[in-house]
Amino acid sequence: MTDKFISIEGIAKRYPGAGGATTTIFENLWLSMARGEFACVIGHSGCGKTTVLNILAGLDAPSEGAVIVDGQAISGTSLDRAVIFQSHALLPWRTVLGNVAYAVSSKWRSWDRAKVKAHAQKFIDLVGLSGAEHKRPSELSGGMKQRVGIARALSIMPKMMLMDEPFSALDALTRGTLQDEVRRICLETGQTAFMITHDVDEAIYLADKIFLMTNGPGAVLAEVVENPLPRDRGRTDLHRHPLYYALRNHIIDFLVTRSKTFTTEKPDHDPRNVPTVQIGKPGLSIASSGEEPRQTWMPGTNPGLSA
Amino acid sequence: MTASLRLRAGLVSLVLLAAFLGIWHLATRSTGTTATMSPEYAKLMGLTATQGKSAMPGPLDVGAKLWEHLKRPFYDNGPNDKGLGIQLGYSIARVGTGYLLAVLVAIPLGFLIGMSPLLSKALDPFIQVLKPISPLAWMPLALYTIKDSSVSAIFVIFICSIWPMLLNTVFGVASVRKEWINVARTLEVGTVRRAFTVILPAAAPTILTGMRISIGIAWLVIVAAEMLVGGTGIGYFVWNEWNNLSITNVIIAILLIGIVGMLLDQILARFTRMVTFPE
Numbered sequence: 001m002t003d004k005f006i007s008i009e010g011i012a013k014r015y016p017g018a019g020g021a022t023t024t025i026f027e028n029l030w031l032s033m034a035r036g037e038f039a040c041v042i043g044h045s046g047c048g049k050t051t052v053l054n055i056l057a058g059l060d061a062p063s064e065g066a067v068i069v070d071g072q073a074i075s076g077t078s079l080d081r082a083v084i085f086q087s088h089a090l091l092p093w094r095t096v097l098g099n100v101a102y103a104v105s106s107k108w109r110s111w112d113r114a115k116v117k118a119h120a121q122k123f124i125d126l127v128g129l130s131g132a133e134h135k136r137p138s139e140l141s142g143g144m145k146q147r148v149g150i151a152r153a154l155s156i157m158p159k160m161m162l163m164d165e166p167f168s169a170l171d172a173l174t175r176g177t178l179q180d181e182v183r184r185i186c187l188e189t190g191q192t193a194f195m196i197t198h199d200v201d202e203a204i205y206l207a208d209k210i211f212l213m214t215n216g217p218g219a220v221l222a223e224v225v226e227n228p229l230p231r232d233r234g235r236t237d238l239h240r241h242p243l244y245y246a247l248r249n250h251i252i253d254f255l256v257t258r259s260k261t262f263t264t265e266k267p268d269h270d271p272r273n274v275p276t277v278q279i280g281k282p283g284l285s286i287a288s289s290g291e292e293p294r295q296t297w298m299p300g301t302n303p304g305l306s307a
Numbered sequence: 308m309t310a311s312l313r314l315r316a317g318l319v320s321l322v323l324l325a326a327f328l329g330i331w332h333l334a335t336r337s338t339g340t341t342a343t344m345s346p347e348y349a350k351l352m353g354l355t356a357t358q359g360k361s362a363m364p365g366p367l368d369v370g371a372k373l374w375e376h377l378k379r380p381f382y383d384n385g386p387n388d389k390g391l392g393i394q395l396g397y398s399i400a401r402v403g404t405g406y407l408l409a410v411l412v413a414i415p416l417g418f419l420i421g422m423s424p425l426l427s428k429a430l431d432p433f434i435q436v437l438k439p440i441s442p443l444a445w446m447p448l449a450l451y452t453i454k455d456s457s458v459s460a461i462f463v464i465f466i467c468s469i470w471p472m473l474l475n476t477v478f479g480v481a482s483v484r485k486e487w488i489n490v491a492r493t494l495e496v497g498t499v500r501r502a503f504t505v506i507l508p509a510a511a512p513t514i515l516t517g518m519r520i521s522i523g524i525a526w527l528v529i530v531a532a533e534m535l536v537g538g539t540g541i542g543y544f545v546w547n548e549w550n551n552l553s554i555t556n557v558i559i560a561i562l563l564i565g566i567v568g569m570l571l572d573q574i575l576a577r578f579t580r581m582v583t584f585p586e
Contacts, residue, residue, distance in 0.1 A: 057493060058493070077494075077495060085490070087486055089484075089489065092584045102504065136584070136585070137586075
């Protein structure tokens with residue numbers, strides 16, 4: 001990794017537990033991302049995904065370690081890092097326009113009303129909510145609310161977007177549309193994005209890189225899976241890609257079994273050098289000692305059924 | 308559907324009112340001559356003795372007296388004979404002053420306590436002890452220190468209306484949703500702007516509910532306070548008319564106290580609706 005736009009360096013999060021003991025959610029976590037990259041984190045509940053995201057956002061502070069964004073250690077929140085909340089977190093007493101304008105006027109305090117409004121309107125149009133500017137959040141459907149959340153996050157033109165399961169509360173159809181929108185917007189604006197998800201297909205569709213985390217407490221980042229699918233992937237023919245099932249099976253295998261056993265199976269796991277898995281490129285895949293060569297896709301075979 | 312429900316409810320209300328007034332009238336009416344006596348003696352004894360009329364005035368007596376009062380609400384014939392409008396005006400002015408002072412103290416203080424867990428814990432024992440004290444218990448202390456009965460009444464209103472507002476403001480501010488605070492934090496909104504743009508609108512319905520409870524309590528307390536301090540006000544009027552043995556005037560005062568209390572509550576209810584947001 002040459003261009004480390006985001007570098008999480010050895011962070012830990014501990015909470016004081018009962019009887020003076022401390023509970024370690026995770027420790028010695030190292031992770032890096034390049035500019036413009038879309039990363040998804042997958043792991044079971046309780047592995048500290050949200051804590052990592054909150055630390056990245058500056059809403060939470062790590063017990064140890066540091067986070068470096070664009071060459072600078074972060075302290076606290078920043079308008080450079082926009083957060084899209086799982087519960088959309090719109091201010092219910094403001095209209096759609098009011099919610100977006102609140103973010104815009106927070107970033108550019110000297111702007112006059114008209115300029116703020118025009119800028120906010122641009123992002124409301126971008127997420128396809130033109131015509132609903134003067135509605136209150138209570139009058140919107142779940143999908144529309146999350147669109148407002150996305151417009152609000154984008155409107156401050158952040159250096160990166162942090163998303164905490166942004167679509168998990170939506171129905172499948174709306175989720176699909178919004179995934180398309182987010183993907184389009186991120187590609188168009190060259191946004192760096194960090195997203196937590198439980199949905200394997202969502203991760204495969206959106207991410208360039210997928211971070212797999214083991215179960216907490218004491219969670220570790222087990223693997224970084226590089227997405228072999230081309231950047232201009234389409235939702236409809238995603239599953240026809242020859243490497244799709246190999247990738248999907250790898251992630252599901254991890255979630256089903258390896259996320260529990262990983263720490264005991266691989267005591268020599270080095271959190272500073274997390275293995276990068278490149279599906280379909282056996283020569284480059286994890287070459288760590290003791291592990292059997294992973295079954296990989298070969299031309300002409302059906303990886304989905306053989307795995 | 309709702310219109311017809313409202314109509315039917317109104318009809319039932321009217322029937323109940325008519326029944327109440329009817330029973331009241333029947334219970335207090337004259338029963339005819341009960342004792343024969345010389346006309347001069349009868350004049351001295353009054354209707355109660357001669358006609359068997361109850362000492363309790365009937366609805367017609369009260370209605371007639373009320374009409375008299377309504378015709379001349381603002382007359383002033385000296386300290387013991389003022390129009391009802393003037394007496395109510397004094398009471399409303401006292402409640403208004405004490406209540407506004409309480410708003411000015413309770414809301415900023417509640418904000419501070421709600422935003423600071425330290426202050427919240429530190430001040431909690433004081434609030435818990437001060438809150439259940441009957442406001443009238445402060446009266447002697449107020450009279451002794453302030454040395455002015457009218458200001459003392461205002462102080463009593465102040466002290467009784469501060470607690471619901473303070474506690475509701477603290478609760479409203481402390482329970483603003485974490486995610487809304489986080490939105491403000493990620494947008495790097497400063498503390499003062501955050502207080503006005505996120506916490507105040509989010510806590511406003513709870514604060515207004517506290518203010519509504521307070522105005523109700525203040526109006527309850529002013530009657531008792533004015534009975535103690537005397538001089539002016541609707542509470543004084545009630546006690547003065549009791550001393551005059553004018554039950555009619557007492558009943559009229561009770562009715563008016565109820566109506567004014569309802570109006571004050573409705574005003575606050577309207578404000579509460581204005582700041583309430585649907586989620």
